[in-house]
Amino acid sequence: MTDYDVIVVGAGPSGSISAKTCAEKGLSVLLIEKRQEIGVPVRCAEGVSKKGLERFVKPDEKWIASEIERAEIISPSSHRVVLSAEKAGNEVGYVLERKVFDRYLAMLASRAGSNVLTKTSAVYIKRENGIVRVGIRSMGEEEELTAKIVIGADGVESRVAKWVGIDTTLKLNEIESCVQYLMTNIDFDPSTTYFWIGKKYAPGGYIWLFPKGKDSANVGIGVMPALAERDAKWYLDRFLKENFPEGEIVEVVVGGVPVKGAIDTAVSDNVMLVGDAARHTDPITGGGIVNGMIAGYLAGLTAYEAVESGDFSERFLRRYDERWKAEFGESLVRNKKLQEKMLKLEDSVLDRLIESVKGIPIEEMSVKRLAYEIFKKHPRLFWDLREFII
Amino acid sequence: MKRLAVNRYKCGYCGACVAVCKFDANELIETYLEIYEDRCTLCMACVKTCPMNALEVVE
Ligand SMILES: Cc1cc2nc3c(=O)[nH]c(=O)nc-3n(C[C@H](O)[C@H](O)[C@H](O)COP(=O)(O)OP(=O)(O)OC[C@H]3O[C@@H](n4cnc5c(N)ncnc54)[C@H](O)[C@@H]3O)c2cc1C
Ligand code: SF4
Ligand code: SF4
Numbered sequence: 001m002t003d004y005d006v007i008v009v010g011a012g013p014s015g016s017i018s019a020k021t022c023a024e025k026g027l028s029v030l031l032i033e034k035r036q037e038i039g040v041p042v043r044c045a046e047g048v049s050k051k052g053l054e055r056f057v058k059p060d061e062k063w064i065a066s067e068i069e070r071a072e073i074i075s076p077s078s079h080r081v082v083l084s085a086e087k088a089g090n091e092v093g094y095v096l097e098r099k100v101f102d103r104y105l106a107m108l109a110s111r112a113g114s115n116v117l118t119k120t121s122a123v124y125i126k127r128e129n130g131i132v133r134v135g136i137r138s139m140g141e142e143e144e145l146t147a148k149i150v151i152g153a154d155g156v157e158s159r160v161a162k163w164v165g166i167d168t169t170l171k172l173n174e175i176e177s178c179v180q181y182l183m184t185n186i187d188f189d190p191s192t193t194y195f196w197i198g199k200k201y202a203p204g205g206y207i208w209l210f211p212k213g214k215d216s217a218n219v220g221i222g223v224m225p226a227l228a229e230r231d232a233k234w235y236l237d238r239f240l241k242e243n244f245p246e247g248e249i250v251e252v253v254v255g256g257v258p259v260k261g262a263i264d265t266a267v268s269d270n271v272m273l274v275g276d277a278a279r280h281t282d283p284i285t286g287g288g289i290v291n292g293m294i295a296g297y298l299a300g301l302t303a304y305e306a307v308e309s310g311d312f313s314e315r316f317l318r319r320y321d322e323r324w325k326a327e328f329g330e331s332l333v334r335n336k337k338l339q340e341k342m343l344k345l346e347d348s349v350l351d352r353l354i355e356s357v358k359g360i361p362i363e364e365m366s367v368k369r370l371a372y373e374i375f376k377k378h379p380r381l382f383w384d385l386r387e388f389i390i
Numbered sequence: 391m392k393r394l395a396v397n398r399y400k401c402g403y404c405g406a407c408v409a410v411c412k413f414d415a416n417e418l419i420e421t422y423l424e425i426y427e428d429r430c431t432l433c434m435a436c437v438k439t440c441p442m443n444a445l446e447v448v449e
Contacts, residue, residue, distance in 0.1 A: 034420055043404060121419065157405030157418050170409045177406055177441040225410075225435075231443035254441050256406025 002146040004030045006303050007134050008114075008153055009122040009160050011038050014275025014292030015153030016105035017056060021300025022151075023112035027307055030145070031106065031114045032136060034121035039102030043155075043255035044289070045180060045210050045218045047193060050093035052290030056297070057108070063101040064094050065212040069191040075354035076198035076347040095193075095210045095218070096289075125150060125163045125271070130312060132270045148312050149303045150271050153296065156256045158277035164268040168279055173226035174260040176205045176286055179233045180220025182212065182251035186244045190214045196239070198347040203227040205286075207239055216250065222257060222286055227343070259283040261336030262329045267317040272299045280324070283336040291328050298323040353378065392447055394430050394437070396423050400444035407436035407445060 008019045011033035019031040046065065053059065071083045110116045120138040127133075132150050136143050152160030156175075161168045188194065188211055196207040204224025211217045221236040228235070240247060258279040266278040274280070275292030282291065302320040306312050345353075356377045403421040415429035416436065437445045 036420070041403070119420075155405065157408035159408075159417065162414055168409075169412050172410065172435060172438060175406065175410060175439060177439050178404075179402075179441045225438040228438075232441035233443065252402065254402025254404040254406075256404055256409050256439065256441070258409065 002131050002148055004028045004115075004145065004147045005307050006030075006149045006151060007032065007122075007132075007145060007147040008151045009134075010034075010153035010155055010275075010277070011106045011109075011116070011118070012102060012153060012155055012275060012292065013105055013289050014277075014280075014296040015151070016102070016109045017293045017296030018151045018153055018274055018300045018303075019109035019114040019116075020105070020112045021297050022303050023109060023114040025300065025304035027304060029109075029114035030147075031109055031116045032120040032122060032138075033106070033116070033118045036119040038106045038118060039099040042098045042251075042253055044096075044098050044253070045208055045220055045286075046096040046098050046212070047208075047210050047287065048094050048096055048289050049287075052293075053094060055290075056293045057105070059094065060104070063097045063104055065097045066095040066190060066210075068093055068095060068193050068211070071193045071195065073354060074194065074196045075351045076200040077351045079351055079354040079358055081354050081358050081360075082192075095212055097212070122150075122154070122160065125160065127164075127270050130270075148270065148307055151296075151299050151303065152271060152273040152277045153275055153292075155276045156258055158273065160271065161273055161277055164271045166263075166265065166268055166271075166273060168258075168260075168263060168273070168277070170256075170258055170260055170279070171226075173204075173224055174258065174279075175225065176222030176257040176259055177225050177228070177232045178205075178220060178222045178253075178255045178257055178286075179236050180218050180253040180255075181236070181240075181247075181249040182216055182253070183219050183240075183244065183247040183249055184216045186217065186219070186247040188217055198350050199227075200347050201239055202235055203229070204343055207236070218253070219244070219247070220253065224259075224343075257281055257286040257288065259286065259336070259339065262325065262332040265318070265321050266295075266324065267314055267321055269314045269317075270312045272302065272317055272320050274299045278324075280328070280332070283332065283339045284342075294327050295324050298327070349378075392432060392449060393427055394425050394432060395446055395448045396425060397444045397446070398423075400442045402442050402444070404441065406439050406441060410435040410439045 005027040124135040204227035205222035274295040281288030
């Protein structure tokens with residue numbers, strides 16, 4: 001007998017959906033979170049596609065800050081192009097209030113029957129005789145618990161992965177180094193998200209503005225350490241001085257986003273990794289909430305089947321790898337390749353690209369139409385990017 | 391002796407430095423970044439990654 005069927009480490013979106021899924025299937029589950037407040041500090045720009053979100057939860061105004069209808073892309077020389085949300089590849093839709101959202105998801109896990117502990121870290125994992133011993137430090141007290149399965153939902157800094165020997169270390173071209181301010185006293189349209197692209201603004205990444213209601217917005221930056229010469233904060237501050245000199249900062253958010261593409265495996269004996277811990281974020285957008293929830297659901301399902309059949313071996317758990325790869329593995333691989341190509345484009349090329357499409361009416365703007373315009377005006381570039389646009 | 395130091399007034403406790411460390415030489419304990427000097431090779435990966443420029447090598 002073990003203390004729990006499943007221990008989930010980390011109560012972000014992927015951990016909470018993992019715990020909820022396991023509990024709904026009747027497993028005994030413990031969800032632990034090292035922070036004393038779930039969801040705080042936030043490490044996110046909080047944008048999410050409507051479709052992706054609604055697959056798991058019914059939207060609730062308590063944790064939706066804004067609804068987004070369009071995205072505006074701004075080139076290094078300030079050429080602008082507007083895309084309607086559904087055609088922008090739908091990484092936009094809602095801007096969440098993650099402090100409230102993350103807590104809400106943890107509550108759903110608890111309502112489904114999981115135990116939840118905050119200010120509780122996993123400090124080691126040992127696998128013995130087919131089960132796992134998890135060392136936890138809960139409000140300063142150390143204890144050892146046993147489980148059949150551990151789901152590592154411990155985010156970008158995942159140590160569960162390290163403990164079980166899954167190498168997820170990020171190289172300097174596999175992470176975006178990010179800073180974001182919640183700002184007021186700035187002008188923006190509350191139903192538009194804005195993206196500034198090009199080396200000039202953010203080497204290896206981009207700058208974003210995501211509205212949170214009418215009065216404030218998340219303004220942030222991601223830069224790739226392999227390409228940036230300074231720290232992310234330096235680039236963001238420089239941009240703000242030029243573009244929003246009157247803005248006031250009411251919150252600072254810091255974070256790293258994995259942009260690794262797909263890892264070979266997210267499983268080991270008794271252990272599955274989900275979400276940022278498994279580097280499930282999209283390499284182009286940096287979005288990880290939806291993929292994390294999908295992975296959490298699939299890991300929960302797999303944990304249930306493993307407990308049913310009494311087999312917690314890596315071989316059995318491989319079906320979780322197959323499942324997440326079938327859902328979004330290919331798009332991680334493809335978008336990593338696309339990112340590598342995009343990073344080679346000079347700012348002048350981005351300018352010409354955006355300029356060449358800026359006259360098209362928003363109703364007619366789609367990825368196909370963009371591709372057509374690129375083809376017409378920049379045949380060589382089109383050739384280079386063909387596998388991504390056709 | 392050279393060693394890695396964290397400026398706690400700058401650190402935003404985000405864990406990005408932990409994600410790039412190949413040597414398991416750092417750990418984020420809630421808001422406190424711990425550096426394990428015995429394992430740190432001063433490879434600079436975390437220094438280059440830190441969004442807040444909170445890490446530096448000192449004598
Ligand atoms: C600046 C920034 C902007 C972003 N913008 C977006 C966006 O607009 N849209 C989007 O979809 N995604 C965005 N992302 C990515 C998104 O935030 C993540 O993909 C998402 O939070 C991943 O969820 P998760 O549950 O896997 O991990 P997390 O939300 O990081 O949760 C992991 C949890 O595990 C806990 N933990 C870690 N170690 C332990 C331990 N040993 N014991 C117990 N608990 C532990 C942590 O405290 C944390 O609460 C952004 C990220 C950053 C940094
Ligand atoms: S990357 Fe920088 S800000 Fe983030 S935890 Fe490490 S030292 Fe602190
Ligand atoms: S300098 Fe290198 S070895 Fe030392 S903590 Fe940073 S990443 Fe790890």
